[in-house]
Amino acid sequence: MRPAWSIIFFTSISGLGFGLAAWVVLGFIDLVHPQQIFGVGGLVMLLIGAGLLSSTLHLGHPERAWRALSQWRSSWLSREGVLAVLAMLALAGWGWHVFAIGTPPLWANIAAALLMAVTVYATSMIYASLKTVARWHHPLTPICYLMFAAAGGLLAILWLQAFLGQGQSNAFELAVLLALASAWGVKLVWWQIAGANGSGSTLASATGLAGLGEVRSIMPPHTSENYLQHEMGFVIARKHASRLRLVALGLGGILPCLLVIIDGGSAMGIGLALLLHMAGVFVERWLFFAEAKHTVSIYYGHQH
Amino acid sequence: MTSLPEPSAIKLGLVIDLDICVGCQACVVNCKEWNTSGYGAPLSDSDAYGAQPSGAWLNRVHAFEAGTGADAKVVHFPKSCLHCEDAPCVTVCPTGASFKRSEDGIVLVNEDWCIGCGLCAWSCPYGAREMDPAEGVMKKCTLCVDRIYNENLPSEDQVPACVRTCPTNARHYGDLGDPNSEVSLLVAARGGVDLMPEQNTKPVNKYLPPRPRRAANDTPMSLLAMADEATPSGFWKWVDSTLEKLG
Numbered sequence: 133m134r135p136a137w138s139i140i141f142f143t144s145i146s147g148l149g150f151g152l153a154a155w156v157v158l159g160f161i162d163l164v165h166p167q168q169i170f171g172v173g174g175l176v177m178l179l180i181g182a183g184l185l186s187s188t189l190h191l192g193h194p195e196r197a198w199r200a201l202s203q204w205r206s207s208w209l210s211r212e213g214v215l216a217v218l219a220m221l222a223l224a225g226w227g228w229h230v231f232a233i234g235t236p237p238l239w240a241n242i243a244a245a246l247l248m249a250v251t252v253y254a255t256s257m258i259y260a261s262l263k264t265v266a267r268w269h270h271p272l273t274p275i276c277y278l279m280f281a282a283a284g285g286l287l288a289i290l291w292l293q294a295f296l297g298q299g300q301s302n303a304f305e306l307a308v309l310l311a312l313a314s315a316w317g318v319k320l321v322w323w324q325i326a327g328a329n330g331s332g333s334t335l336a337s338a339t340g341l342a343g344l345g346e347v348r349s350i351m352p353p354h355t356s357e358n359y360l361q362h363e364m365g366f367v368i369a370r371k372h373a374s375r376l377r378l379v380a381l382g383l384g385g386i387l388p389c390l391l392v393i394i395d396g397g398s399a400m401g402i403g404l405a406l407l408l409h410m411a412g413v414f415v416e417r418w419l420f421f422a423e424a425k426h427t428v429s430i431y432y433g434h435q436h
Numbered sequence: 437m438t439s440l441p442e443p444s445a446i447k448l449g450l451v452i453d454l455d456i457c458v459g460c461q462a463c464v465v466n467c468k469e470w471n472t473s474g475y476g477a478p479l480s481d482s483d484a485y486g487a488q489p490s491g492a493w494l495n496r497v498h499a500f501e502a503g504t505g506a507d508a509k510v511v512h513f514p515k516s517c518l519h520c521e522d523a524p525c526v527t528v529c530p531t532g533a534s535f536k537r538s539e540d541g542i543v544l545v546n547e548d549w550c551i552g553c554g555l556c557a558w559s560c561p562y563g564a565r566e567m568d569p570a571e572g573v574m575k576k577c578t579l580c581v582d583r584i585y586n587e588n589l590p591s592e593d594q595v596p597a598c599v600r601t602c603p604t605n606a607r608h609y610g611d612l613g614d615p616n617s618e619v620s621l622l623v624a625a626r627g628g629v630d631l632m633p634e635q636n637t638k639p640v641n642k643y644l645p646p647r648p649r650r651a652a653n654d655t656p657m658s659l660l661a662m663a664d665e666a667t668p669s670g671f672w673k674w675v676d677s678t679l680e681k682l683g
Contacts, residue, residue, distance in 0.1 A: 133558070192552015192572020199549055200530035203438045209555055210530035263524065263635060264561045332634045333561065335500070340629035340643045341454070344502035344509055353464075353496035353515075356488045360563040363554065427632065428563030431498055431515065 133265065134366045135421035138189035144413045146183025147252055147277060150219065151285025152176050154248040157226050157241045160289045162298055166231060172292060173227040177220065184216055208261050212254035219244075219251045252281045259420075267327030267424045276322050279315035280413055284406075286311045287388060291406050294399040305396045309389050312409070316385035319416060323377060331427050338430045349433030365429050369422030376419055384412015438529040440522065441538035447613035448540045448579055449519050449640035450599065451622055455647050456606035459497050459512030463598035463607060467495040467516070467577075470597035474582045476547040480570035492566045494577045495598055511646060514607070516598070517564040517577035518631065518639030519543050525556035525565060525576075534574070541613070541640055542581055547573045561635045584609075612640050 153176045155161070163169045188194040201217065203210040222244045229236045236244075256277035259268040286308045293300050335349065336342035357365075369376065388405035395401025425434065471494055472479040481491030495516040502509055519536075523543050526534050533549035534556050536542070545556075550573040557565040557574060565576045580596035583589060593600060599609040610619035619642075622628070628642035668676045 190553070192554075192567065193550065196531070196549065196551045199532070200551060200553070203530050203532050206439045206527040207530045207555075209528065209553065213530065258555070261528070262559055264559060331561075333632045337634060338562075338632050339500055339502075339511070339513060340631055340645055341500065341502045341511060343645060344511075345504055345507070347500050347502045349498065350501045350510065351499035353498050354493075356490060358490055358496075359492065359566040359569070360557075362490075363557065363567075364563070426558070427561040427635070431563060 133421045133424040133426060134363050135369075135418045136190045138186045140414060140417045140421070142183045142187035143255055143277070144183075144280075144410060144417050145186070146180050146216070147255065147281040147413075148284040148288065148410065149176055149179030149181075149183060150248040150252050151281035151283070152179065152288040153219070153223055153285070154245040154282070155285045155289045157223070157244040157248075159235065159241065160286075160304075161292050161296070163230055168296060169227055169231050173223065176223060180216065180220060180223075208254055208257040212251065212258055215247065215251040215254050219247050222247050249278060249281075252277055264331065264427045265327075265424045266329070266331040268420075270322070270326035272318060272322045272326055276315075276319055279311075279318050280416075283308075283311035283315040284409060284413065287392075287402070287406050287409055290392065290396075291399060291402040294397060294402050300397065305392055308392055312385055312389055312392075316381055320381075327424075331425075333427050333430055335430050335433075338427070349431070352432060360428050361432060364426035365432060365434070366422055367434075369419065373419065373423055376415055380412045380415035380419065382412070384409050384416060388412075438526050438532050438534060440526055440536055443521055444538055444541045445613050446540045446611050447519075447521070447640045448542055448584070448610070449612045449619075449642070450516070450579075450596065451608040451610070451612075451619045451628060451642050451644060452514055453606045453608070453626075453644040454511050454513065455644060456604045457497075457512040457514060458604055458606075459499055460603065461497055462601050462603055463514055464493060464495050464497055466597045466601035468493055470580060470583070471575075471578065474580070475578045476545070476575070477568060477571040477573060479575060480568055482569040490569065492568045492575045494566070494575060507649070509646060509649070514598070515562060515564070516641075517543060517579075518562060518637070518641040519577075519579060521638035521640060522636060524559040524561075524637060528555045528559045530555070542579045543576065544578055544581065545574050545576055547571070550574050561632050561637065579609075612642065 156172060156176060161172060163172060188197045191197060200210055200213045204214045226236060226244055253274050256274040260273035263269050290300065290304065290308050335347045339347055341347045388409040391401050391405035468479055479492045481489065483489050484491065495514060498513040498515060500511045500513055502511055519541055523536055526536050526543060531549045531551055533546045535544060537544065552567060552572040552574065554567055557567065565574050568575050583596060584594050586594060595609045599607045608619050608622060611617045612619055614620060623642045626644040628644050630639050631643060
């Protein structure tokens with residue numbers, strides 16, 4: 133599948149935003165002064181908003197994007213849009229409550245955090261629900277998205293704690309390290325098993341010609357690349373896939389963990405760790421698309 | 437509404453005879469011609485006269501080779517929307533632009549609502565949908581909904597453009613929901629198949645596999661051997677024997 137930059141940016145940045153939002157509403161950062169409430173709240177809204185805005189960039193008609201909120205009964209893309217709007221409203225309401233009244237009751241905080249998690253789940257299900265892409269159509273796909281949102285959010289909390297001069301506990305640092313390790317652990321498993329058996333479709337089943345023997349493509353239906361090949365026949369990444377996985381793991385997992393261990397107290401060190409982590413997640417998300425094979429490529433003679 | 441309707445009694449669709457199709461591309465061209473001026477935005481091209489011409493087409497003809505050795509067979513394979521009963525392209529649509537008609541099962545795109553996100557094309561296992569490069573909306577086979585119900589056309593033209601134009605009669609159009617329709621009887625007689633049945637999309641369109649062919653001889657007779665075996669008569673017998681004497 134073609135890795136569109138707008139979609140890579142959308143899934144990574146809004147994932148980080150929702151992850152951070154969940155930990156913020158659960159009280160992992162002390163918001164005392166109004167400027168802290170508006171600063172942290174603004175940062176979260178910026179991350180989520182930038183991601184959602186980016187997701188409209190690849191549309192043929194961005195001005196009609198509001199229509200995407202209508203089909204939540206059947207479409208995961210629509211559900212994601214509705215949930216994202218609800219999550220941002222909930223976050224704004226939560227911030228207002230903290231500012232005007234004080235910390236909301238625990239049940240409200242937990243409900244808000246769950247809303248963030250469900251939104252990330254809906255993002256992942258846009259891809260995981262597609263039977264045509266065997267690699268995505270796997271129960272671990274949503275777990276990967278949720279784990280990266282949670283780990284990135286925790287790392288961002290650690291950075292905010294250092295940035296705002298709030299005390300950090302070793303236990304929290306350990307939690308960040310565990311979250312990063314588990315996220316990449318799940319991803320390593322996903323790389324091994326998701327879609328490993330292909331889509332179940334073959335050129336024989338795609339053409340109904342099984343009775344004639346082995347089927348081969350001898351001629352494409354056109355003289356140059358078409359939309360289907362451009363969009364779903366992306367093959368450039370595959371030969372570098374294993375090296376890029378190492379780059380993703382190194383940037384997104386190993387280096388941030390080392391920085392947290394070595395320099396866990398400084399805003400500079402953890403800020404760098406967060407930037408590296410996001411760079412790693414970008415590479416991971418790029419591979420998520422670039423490595424995925426679509427059943428239509430069978431008609432163009434690709435093995436599946 | 438992108439939830440799928442209850443399966444309709446009438447299921448309009450195509451039956452494509454892979455035994456007959458010669459890959460002439462006439463259906464491809466007539467499809468483009470009709471649909472660039474019919475339902476929705478024109479079917480545009482990009483770089484049409486340049487080095488990398490591309491464009492939106494609703495019907496494309498692949499060519500496959502099946503079998504090995506002397507039994508190998510070239511099969512021309514037209515592919516367009518199969519108007520699936522369980523159409524994943526409909527349920528993934530976030531706007532309600534992609535829909536399946538409850539009255540006849542035709543899958544269509546409301547181009548005024550389409551945001552051009554491309555998710556329906558990703559969800560289709562067959563590659564039946566293509567984004568229009570100029571209009572930014574999704575295009576697909578409409579089963580020529582603007583022909584088949586168009587009473588201003590002569591009755592013989594009230595069929596999809598691809599069916600009307602096929603010079604070999606490899607394409608058939610009709611109601612596959614009626615077990616006694618001509619197309620249903622054809623499918624039953626010829627053992628028509630679904631494409632990628634394992635994707636559980638329940639396509640309405642059916643493909644008729646090539647009829648079984650007499651197996652080729654293990655050792656095909658060469659032309660020289662045929663010439664040796666031939667026994668000339670009359671004038672050629674005289675030429676033959678005279679030349680033999682000379683040699």
